[in-house]
Amino acid sequence: MKLKPLTDRVVLKMIEAEETTASGIILAGSAKEKPQVAEIIEVGPGGIVDGKEIKMEVQKGQKVITGKYTGTEIKLDGEEYIIVRQSDILAVVE
Secondary structure: OOOOOOOOEEEEEEOOOOOEOOOOOEOOHHHOOOOOEEEEEEEOOOEEEOOEEEOOOOOOOOEEEEOOOOOEEEEEOOEEEEEEEHHHEEEEEO
16 A cells, blocks of 8 residues: 655654664663654645645655654554654755
8 A cells, every 4th residue: 555645744754763872782662762764755745735835845765854743653554654744854864
């Protein structure tokens, strides 16, 4: 199944956080922070949102940083994704 976001929405797949610290300590699942870096899987077409025209400035395949608690988490075909508005993306990682 494929997700196709509407208007200014973006589908992200989170990139897993490191499981060990720089000193080599292995972190338990509960000690890991929620990852904030994600890869863009799909991008909506943009359009009119709240009376303003939105131009999509991100592209499929880019790595981005999002806020810790933004978006809607979904699980599809065993994979976890997050759907966010383009405005919830804080930066593009180059």
